[in-house]
Amino acid sequence: MNQTFDLNLLKVLDVLLEEKSVTQTAKRLHVTQSAVSKHLARLREMFSDPLLIRSGKSLKATPKALSLAVQIKSILHDINQLTEIEHFEPSTCSRRFRFDMIEVSYAAILPEFMPPLLSSAPEIKLDIQTWNAQTMKRLLNCETDFAVRCLECDPRSRNHISSLPDELEYAELCRDHAICIVRNHHPILQSKRSMEDFFSLKHIQVTGGGNRHWLYDEVLTQKGINRETVIEMPDFHGALRLCERSDLLLYAPYHQVKDMIKGYDVTVIDIPIEMEPGIFVLIWNRYFNNDPAHQWVRKHIVETVSL
Template sequence: MNLAALDLNLLVALDALLSQASVSRAAKRIGLSQPATSHALRRLREMMDDPLLVRVGAGMELTPRAHALRAPLAETLAHVRGLFVAEDFEPATSQRRFSLMMPDHVFDLILPPLVAGVAAQAPGVRLDVRPWRGPGQMTPDLARNIDLVIACADDDFPGFHRRTLFRDTDTIAARKGHPALPRLGELQTFLATGHVAVVGYGQRVDPIDTWLEEHRVARRIALTAPSYLQALHMVSLSDLIAVVPRRQIVMLAQALGLEILAPPIDPGSFEEYMFHPLTAQTDPASIWLRTMVAEVAAGLAGNP
């Protein structure tokens, strides 16, 4: 059969005829006149080389071929209709897995309340946080498998839409009882004290050192770590200090025994952004996840 010549309306008529076993009732169901429905039945009989409906007494009955067609035809039409209807997303019953990517300091802020919110609304949903990659390492294959990115990025992720989530700033973390604690707010002491620099995947230097270079000063780096969380743990166990996002230190200061101090040079502030694939702009599941993340970000306490 030449599918290009197939009129899909004939399949709709066939479905009605098989379910109603009556030309008049089938016509009423699909909104056609009785003569038009009779014409459709004649065409279908010719195409399938089968009478489909035969008169028995006062009514009509389906042929064996027609009986065999009922279930697969109904299933086929349901699939065709689904092509033109946006897929609904029901959080309470969904088993969806979302793939996210974010640096560790954002993980600490966003994930605890996000996981709690997801558990309450969508207990079957799973969140997979992928290893962090910046815009320069976002390959097309990786982008196709990421539902959401949170990042402080100067460059956009190709093929993603950007939305501002929250503002933060950098500040000094030092352990309680650090011998230089009273003087770490002074530029000379700050620069001379050993620092833990944070150099993440794909980076060559800690962004803090680029910022200090703009002020024509340099700090003494004793150790580099791949994440802010590792840097903070090292600070809590030594006389090293680190400059990290303030919101993360505020969250972990008590547990790690850390003091929070303002740097001697004002670092200003920076913004964290949420990125989602342009292809998911109208996807109900993506919209639900983005709304959840935005609500968590809006609930972060106070200014940075």
């Protein structure tokens, strides 16, 4: 049999072999008896065999049909497996998911979603590494499942959320706003603070989390103002330690440092610039959109993270 045929004919033959009746087959398949008879005629021609013959009030399968029965069921099962939506059971999932996260999200985001995730999926595993220069490439190549970083909503920023490549999807986890941190008893606390006061002082710049350019620098540039950054460093803990021991000013997203600053001799003050808040986002490649386990994990993260 070299000719191609409609796979639906196999379904008709499968039901005919079970029911041994054109009438009952038509009822099960919700078609007319005439349609079933036409399908049977095509099947007989294709297999060069009567397949089912009249025996009293029912049909009797020929030896050829009986030999085909098991194969047909196997083929139909395989087709159903290909098209059936996979059911995901969290309690039995032992999959290992890969995450790239900005360092501060270890404290700000991870504790929010990880405990309840392990409660629902106790065998699940996470491999986490800090966001780095290769993270975007890893996302685009599907070498990591998720990434967490902070992006901007303000249209003046080059790190705007719309700058993500089309291949990537994201979900908002929470919003964050910028603050200024100074040591306790800093001279700036003793007077009314103008924009000139802020930017006449020297600053620390933290460059972690995939950001080398912060929104306030871009806004200042548009206003023709430059601040003097005397040191750039990759983590907020080191920056806070330096801040509490000097007159340097440190700008930071509030949620990224709110727990850290409790351990330092510093004070938080407002920034004299109006800016849209930034957002923590969960990022993944759209390649994973229809992966049931991936869907469950990202839905869990979005629903449990609330800062």
